[in-house]
Amino acid sequence: MIRRIGLVGAGAIAREHAQALAGIRGARITHVVDRHPDRARALAQSIGNATWGTDPALMFADPDIDAVDICTSPDSHADLTIIAAGHGKAIHLEKPVALNMNEVDRMLAAVQSAGVSFLVGQTTRFQPVHLEMAAAIAADQIGKPRMLHASFYAGHLWPGGWRAWQLDAARCGGHLVHNGIHMIDLAVWLIGGAPERVFARGFKTFSPDLPTPDSFHVTLRFADGAMALLEWSYALRKRGDFLRRIVVVGENGSLHHTTEGEAGLHSDAANPVPPATLGAFTNQMQHWVDVLRGKVDPLVTPDQVRAAFAAALAAQESYGSGQAVTLTAPEVRT
Amino acid sequence: MSVAPSFGVVVLSAVRHAGSYLPVLQAIPDVRVVSICEEPGAPDWAHQDAAALGHRYDISVSTNVQETLDRPDVDLVLVCSEPVRHARLAMQALAAGKHVMTDKPFATHLADASALLAASQAATGRLTMIHRLFSPPIQRARAAVDAGHVGLPRALDIEWLASDGLSGESVERADLVADPGLSGGGEIMNFLTYPISTIRYLTGAEIRSVYTEAGTFFFDPHRQSGVEDAAMLSLELDHGILATITVGRVPQAPAPGAVSANMRLIGSHGHLTLDESQPVLDAWWPKERRGLPIGGDAGQEAVRAVIQHAIDDLRVERQPLFTAADGWSTIAAIDAAYRSVTAGQPVVVQSYPEATRDHHV
Numbered sequence: 042m043i044r045r046i047g048l049v050g051a052g053a054i055a056r057e058h059a060q061a062l063a064g065i066r067g068a069r070i071t072h073v074v075d076r077h078p079d080r081a082r083a084l085a086q087s088i089g090n091a092t093w094g095t096d097p098a099l100m101f102a103d104p105d106i107d108a109v110d111i112c113t114s115p116d117s118h119a120d121l122t123i124i125a126a127g128h129g130k131a132i133h134l135e136k137p138v139a140l141n142m143n144e145v146d147r148m149l150a151a152v153q154s155a156g157v158s159f160l161v162g163q164t165t166r167f168q169p170v171h172l173e174m175a176a177a178i179a180a181d182q183i184g185k186p187r188m189l190h191a192s193f194y195a196g197h198l199w200p201g202g203w204r205a206w207q208l209d210a211a212r213c214g215g216h217l218v219h220n221g222i223h224m225i226d227l228a229v230w231l232i233g234g235a236p237e238r239v240f241a242r243g244f245k246t247f248s249p250d251l252p253t254p255d256s257f258h259v260t261l262r263f264a265d266g267a268m269a270l271l272e273w274s275y276a277l278r279k280r281g282d283f284l285r286r287i288v289v290v291g292e293n294g295s296l297h298h299t300t301e302g303e304a305g306l307h308s309d310a311a312n313p314v315p316p317a318t319l320g321a322f323t324n325q326m327q328h329w330v331d332v333l334r335g336k337v338d339p340l341v342t343p344d345q346v347r348a349a350f351a352a353a354l355a356a357q358e359s360y361g362s363g364q365a366v367t368l369t370a371p372e373v374r375t
Numbered sequence: 376m377s378v379a380p381s382f383g384v385v386v387l388s389a390v391r392h393a394g395s396y397l398p399v400l401q402a403i404p405d406v407r408v409v410s411i412c413e414e415p416g417a418p419d420w421a422h423q424d425a426a427a428l429g430h431r432y433d434i435s436v437s438t439n440v441q442e443t444l445d446r447p448d449v450d451l452v453l454v455c456s457e458p459v460r461h462a463r464l465a466m467q468a469l470a471a472g473k474h475v476m477t478d479k480p481f482a483t484h485l486a487d488a489s490a491l492l493a494a495s496q497a498a499t500g501r502l503t504m505i506h507r508l509f510s511p512p513i514q515r516a517r518a519a520v521d522a523g524h525v526g527l528p529r530a531l532d533i534e535w536l537a538s539d540g541l542s543g544e545s546v547e548r549a550d551l552v553a554d555p556g557l558s559g560g561g562e563i564m565n566f567l568t569y570p571i572s573t574i575r576y577l578t579g580a581e582i583r584s585v586y587t588e589a590g591t592f593f594f595d596p597h598r599q600s601g602v603e604d605a606a607m608l609s610l611e612l613d614h615g616i617l618a619t620i621t622v623g624r625v626p627q628a629p630a631p632g633a634v635s636a637n638m639r640l641i642g643s644h645g646h647l648t649l650d651e652s653q654p655v656l657d658a659w660w661p662k663e664r665r666g667l668p669i670g671g672d673a674g675q676e677a678v679r680a681v682i683q684h685a686i687d688d689l690r691v692e693r694q695p696l697f698t699a700a701d702g703w704s705t706i707a708a709i710d711a712a713y714r715s716v717t718a719g720q721p722v723v724v725q726s727y728p729e730a731t732r733d734h735h736v
Binding site for chain 1: 534623641645721
């Protein structure tokens with residue numbers, strides 16, 4: 042049976058998801074909504090045979106739609122998720138999950154109560170190098186992971202100039218939340234636990250008037266003592282520049298990957314991310330379709346959603362206060 | 376034709392790294408290691424180490440410290456004791472009017488570092504320390520910063536992870552890095568000097584605030600003593616520069632050699648990466664692959680160069696690159712790192728003028 046998907050939002054991430062889903066059997070996008078009708082229509086037409094609209098409520102009420110992929114800005118995530126769950130739709134939700142922990146708990150309660158599947162789209166997990174790392178750790182290749190050190194650098198990425206929603210903390214939750222969650226979730230997943238202490242610093246690369254640091258680092262202390270140092274920077278000089286390095290040190294060995302020197306395309310005309318990082322959206326959408334078809338459980342579990350998001354909020358708080366933030370052990374939800 | 380007088384060196388205690396410094400010293404023309412000296416009250420194993428190295432390198436061994444320090448043919452005293460004796464032995468050698476080069480760390484308490492700094496300021500001899508700033512990749516990085524190629528440095532990330540080595544490969548005795556009675560701390564005390572001095576060398580900025588997470592994850596000697604074997608640090612420097620450090624001893628560092636030593640520096644107008652394991656020539660055989668360091672092993676070259684440069688400087692009465700104030704600053708950062716571990720919060724690094732006021736001499 043083909044799963045019929047409604048796409049909420051028609052921005053950059055939605056287009057990436059649509060492109061990835063186009064190549065996957067077993068599901069297809071049948072409806073697109075966006076508050077901008079032109080954008081909704083354009084994306085629906087590019088998919089072919091998809092209808093479009095501007096009201097997500099109508100889509101959620103449509104019995105011909107099995108699942109929804111919510112790709113809007115974070116300030117709308119909680120309401121859309123709760124309404125979709127109320128209509129029994131399976132949900133894929135773009136990160137970050139929400140803007141605050143109260144919203145997260147309401148959302149998790151709603152999807153649990155409705156009995157629908159809920160996958161938060163932590164795309165970084167689905168980058169090939171990280172899937173490989175997780176597999177190596179799961180196969181006990183390095184023993185218990187004790188330290189994770191990751192440096193993710195790029196040139197300035199945000200579209201929209203000074204209008205970018207990423208500059209508005211009220212809409213995105215702050216940079217340490219909406220991009221910090223990529224790395225924090227990765228650490229929660231690879232180390233396998235919940236952070237209990239978080240510290241962060243950041244800086245504004247290109248303008249002192251940026252309302253948020255475009256570059257930052259976060260330290261995490263996990264309940265079992267493991268620790269992580271995570272760096273995120275948009276301070277590389279050229280747009281399109283890309284440098285990533287990740288190390289996990291375990292009790293018996295270490296895993297390491299760097300994009301430096303990775304074979305791939307280097308061209309002024311096209312500057313794709315290196316192969317070990319490429320293809321995450323396809324992997325992510327394939328996983329979601331597998332979830333929809335009942336083959337697997339969502340890779341991102343509710344307790345991980347909660348633990349990573351609590352740490353991301355703490356990182357944002359730490360950046361503001363200059364102090365480390367201690368978290369009480371997140372409640373584990375099953 | 377005049378003949379340059381030889382430059383006399385005493386190795387004062389030989390329990391730590393002396394085995395790798397002695398061949399470097401003996402390879403320098405006109406340098407003569409006149410004695411290996413150990414304090415009479417030192418433990419038997421320390422005397423055995425001195426005797427073994429004396430035998431191996433055909434150097435006389437003494438237990439009369441003052442008499443050895445007073446020898447007129449001694450120009451430089453190289454302190455290779457366990458870390459807790461560094462400051463006291465260095466001060467004793469300075470008091471004898473000699474130049475002093477001490478192994479790292481500079482001292483194991485900030486008060487000792489302050490006393491040593493004050494002693495060096497009052498001494499006729501000059502004080503310096505073993506460091507790795509002459510490692511070729513660090514020199515290339517400094518040249519790039521000096522040339523303005525990266526603009527203003529904004530952020531640095533340094534990883535310094537050593538692979539085990541506790542069974543005699545890189546550490547003579549595990550207690551020398553894990554028993555606080557000898558080492559003064561754990562691997563923060565042992566290793567943090569390297570990344571801290573690199574950050575200060577490349578930025579010209581002082582470290583103002585330190586946050587540290589530390590753990591004891593991997594090794595029994597560290598567990599038994601209750602000292603850390605690894606740590607992760609967040610630093611804030613002058614000018615809003617940020618730095619991060621991953622440091623420690625792990626079962627296997629992610630590098631082919633004994634140490635994974637690498638850095639990323641982001642500047643306003645460019646970035647650079649540094650890896651002491653690179654460049655490497657890959658050599659392949661049917662059942663083996665080996666990396667041959669191009670231009671030699673960076674760590675060995677750093678040790679050779681720091682000793683060579685220091686002696687070149689001291690022979691013409693010039694202060695070597697690494698000063699007593701630099702040594703003090705590394706200990707101020709280490710002191711802050713440990714205070715942060717205790718506090719669970721970022722702490723302010725004690726600043727240099729306060730130290731000169733508070734010194735204990």
